[in-house]
Amino acid sequence: METETLRWFQLVADGVTVTEVSQIEGISQPAVSRALSRLELEVGTPLLRREGRVLRLTHAGAAFKQHVDAVLHHLDDGIAAVQQILDPERGTVTIAFQPSFGSWLVPDLVSSFHAEHPHVRLDLRTTADETVPDVGPRSDVDFELSTLRPPQGPDHPRWRVLAVEPLRLLVGPGHHLIGTDTVALTQVADEPFVMIKATSLLRRQSEQLCAEAQFEPNVAFVADDLPTLRGYVAAGLGVAIAPALWGGSMAAPVVGPHVLALTDRGATREVGFSWAPRRRMLPAAELFREHVLARARAGRLPRPV
Structure with a gap:
C-alpha cells in the first residue's frame, strides 16, 4: 500500500471530497479515485460508499480507518524523530x-x-x-x-x-x-x-x-x-x-x-x-x-x- 493513498483515504474518510483531495494534492480527480479503488482491492472489501455526492465509510472502512490513523501517526512521529536528529x-x-x-x-x-x-x-x-x-x-x-x-x-x-x-x-x-x-x-x-x-x-x-x-x-x-x-x-x-x-x-x-x-x-x-x-x-x-x-x-x- 502506498502511503499517499492511505493519506487520501484518511482525508476522504474525514469528510474531504475527492475533488478537494485532488486540488490539495495537485493531481487529477480520476487518479485519486483509481488509487482508492486499488486500496479497496488490496484490502479485499469496499471501504467507501457513495451517498449522493459524498463518500461515506462502510463498516469495514471505519474499522480500517482506526488502524490507518495509528499507522500514519507513528509514521509522522518517525519522520519527526529523524528531523529532530538532523536538527535538534x-x-x-x-x-x-x-x-x-x-x-x-x-x-x-x-x-x-x-x-x-x-x-x-x-x-x-x-x-x-x-x-x-x-x-x-x-x-x-x-x-x-x-x-x-x-x-x-x-x-x-x-x-x-x-x-x-x-x-x-x-x-x-x-x-x-x-x-x-x-x-x-x-x-x-x-x-x-x-x-x-x-x-x-x-x-x-x-x-x-x-x-x-x-x-x-x-x-x-x-x-x-x-x-x-x-x-x-x-x-x-x-x-x-x-x-x-x-x-x-x-x-x-x-x-x-x-x-x-x-x-x-x-x-x-x-x-x-x-x-x-x-x-x-x-x-x-x-x-x-x-x-x-x-x-x-x-x-x-x-x-x-
Whole structure:
C-alpha cells in the first residue's frame, strides 16, 4: 500500500471530497479515485460508499480507518524523530510538573532554555495526580518536575534533586504567633488546618509532619490548589503548611497570610527532575536535560525567600 493513498483515504474518510483531495494534492480527480479503488482491492472489501455526492465509510472502512490513523501517526512521529536528529534545535520536549512549580521553577527553566534554544518547542503539562509518576517507558512525557522520589531500580525513573525547598506555616491576620521568628507544629496542634487536596504530595507530607509531632490535624477546609489554600488562610479559616517559595512570594496573588519558619525536622521538600531510563531520548530532550542539570549545579535556580 502506498502511503499517499492511505493519506487520501484518511482525508476522504474525514469528510474531504475527492475533488478537494485532488486540488490539495495537485493531481487529477480520476487518479485519486483509481488509487482508492486499488486500496479497496488490496484490502479485499469496499471501504467507501457513495451517498449522493459524498463518500461515506462502510463498516469495514471505519474499522480500517482506526488502524490507518495509528499507522500514519507513528509514521509522522518517525519522520519527526529523524528531523529532530538532523536538527535538534527544532524538536519538541514534553514536561510534566506539579502545579506549585508553575509560579517559580517552570518559568525560570523555560525562559532560560528558550534564551539559548529559541526554536525548540516545550509542551508543558500540569500533573493531575502527584502521587503517580508521569514519566515512564510508555509515556509520551520526557521529563517530570516533582517532589515524588521514585523507587530505586533499573526500570524506575531516573531522579536528580534540583533544590531543597523549606516548608513554612501560614497563619492568618491577627494570629497569636505573628511576630515569632520560629514555631513548631505542636504550637498549632489544636487549631483548624487548611489542607491541600489528597492527590497532592504536599498533603501527604503535611499529614506526616503532624503525625511526627504526635497529633492528627483538624482539617477544617480542603483546597484544590495553593492560591485557594492561601485565600482560606487569609480569611482566617485555619493555618496551613506550604512551600516557602510560594508562601513567601511577594508576587503571590493573595495578601494576608503571614509566613512563619518551622523548626520541625523534615519541614522541607526535595524538588526533583526525573526521566524514564529505557526511553530513547531525542536530541532536543537531551539539550533540555543538560540545561536543567547544569543550571542546578551552578546554583542558578530561584532561591527560597
